[in-house]
Amino acid sequence: MRILDVALAARSYPIYIDSGLLAQGKLWQPHLGTGGTCIVTNETVGPRYLPALRTALPAPPLAVVELPDGERHKTLANVERIFDALMTAGAGRDVTLLALGGGVVGDMAGFAAACYQRGVRFLQFPTTLLAQVDSSVGGKTGVNHPLGKNMIGAFHQPAAVIIDTDTLATLPARELRAGLAEVVKYGLIREPALFDWLEAHAGALLAGDAEALSHAIETSCRIKAAVVAADEREAGERAILNLGHTFGHAIEAATGYRAWLHGEAVATGMLMAADLSHRLGWLTAGHRHRLAQLLQALDLPLSPPVLTLSRWHELMGRDKKVLAGRLRLVLLRRWGHAITTADVEPAALEATLRAFGATAD
């Protein structure tokens, strides 16, 4: 088993990575509180993995909440369903929420845990690659607002992250690829050697090779844990984890959170960020090309939907990184090194948008 630590002083917690961990209650039961559990899952994951998790619990859960599957269901109304279940079950401040599912389930269960009785304990059992390499680690929780993604939420760290790699065996290929986009991101922002490794192992990863996936998960979690430990509440550095996300969120919002998976939108968004970085003279055309090649090898989309320039600006303007009315973008200052900047020449941004199909108004 691989064990990593997210070092956050009193809020530190472990990440366990191995096959079969859902059923290994002895490993993670010490992280439960004393007041019973409430499992939050979705209608796809629940039928598949609830039995294993239930059996591994020391006592039957107080409640099980099965939410609809999909990013468009990441709403305050669905978090209210969790509150209702907790209140109906008489759950106290000592309850522990267990998030069993992908990023959407983890974000909503985590936000419910942040707010129920002003904060209760929760554990992440991520079952998608995207959740395992990214969203289950770091304490960002929340829901979407009709006008913008992840606009309502809280920083609330889990008590442990339990990554059972067996769950990837049933993950649809498209979701596996979407998760790999976030792994590519870690290579781009911090670790060129990871990028090289991904180029060499794209085939193995797509084929579901367990050893390759475990390595990708461990490396991703190690990088994310280090970034989060240095800047838990995103006062600065942590924003680099959003490479490709400002473009990506715009793509997701423009398509109603239905047509694109989050990881797919991030893939295209990273390519756009690399293109813009190249136009600013920070990245060579060769590097931009290598990224396009790797994304293509991973069967990830390279082109956003066709939007007008003003629609792009409108959607990107809703980003949480906007300060004093100025858009801030995460770009690559050089290969393997991301920065946040508010000083992008509008002409360069427009050139990138046009290169990716943006039309005049």
Place this chain on the structure above:
Amino acid sequence: MRILDVALAARSYPIYIDSGLLAQGKLWQPHLGTGGTCIVTNETVGPRYLPALRTALPAPPLAVVELPDGERHKTLANVERIFDALMTAGAGRDVTLLALGGGVVGDMAGFAAACYQRGVRFLQFPTTLLAQVDSSVGGKTGVNHPLGKNMIGAFHQPAAVIIDTDTLATLPARELRAGLAEVVKYGLIREPALFDWLEAHAGALLAGDAEALSHAIETSCRIKAAVVAADEREAGERAILNLGHTFGHAIEAATGYRAWLHGEAVATGMLMAADLSHRLGWLTAGHRHRLAQLLQALDLPLSPPVLTLSRWHELMGRDKKVLAGRLRLVLLRRWGHAITTADVEPAALEATLRAFGATAD
């Protein structure tokens, strides 16, 4: 002007107390962020005090949200109205929310500030005595759930609390009395000298004497700030601020948050807590009598609605202080000294409930 400090390291903030502070923008503008403001108020307070606050702002607010007045409107749906207004106005993470109103407005605006983009700045401008002596200080924010009071929320400290004592001039007498109940609480839990002072000045306070009210506000805020500074997230000590609240919340819930003001329910709840403390041998009959006399002098209710014993237990069981299924009560271990205990003999509790009219099932 009186200035107090809530000492919470990086989250420390001042409390300003004086007449005319709403209009003194120079005093509190340094606590605003750089991204504009959003005022949250209600339909009663807004028409009266919005003009003064608006005029004192350095720029027109991005948005003004006028919520319905009353505890029963302290709901997630109304917090969503604040999110909608912020999103529609394009407010960024650098926005500052201004809570102009009583405890309900402050709790909802504070919770919206805690969750919008995972946390933005907010200022409290409390306009009721209850909010000035209690709810605006300490960072407890949140809303009610249909099954229990303040069940959904967050700890989120304001950047400053600006108490304009002029707002009390238009406060209905009944709300003034309800606020005085929380002042009595501070005397009971920590400062017998305050209790003595209240006995001597009940008439002046009810008559709206400005000097007496300012003294009551300052003393209350000083005690609350000390308790909160010692235990921001209620790991222990802070729970004593809930004296009378477990009984009180049951009264409020039983009457649908309509018939009783929060302070009125707390008044009756404190008398019940004192009665139970007396039955446990911790308080003399004389002290219990002094409390009843003072509450009566302040024209506060001494008797709860008639409920069955099982209804009392059901409603009290939803308290946030319940741990491992056990009710924990704040009681008076001696005059002027409150403690939290889970070791109350059921027979003593039942005797208190019966003494206050509880019927068999």
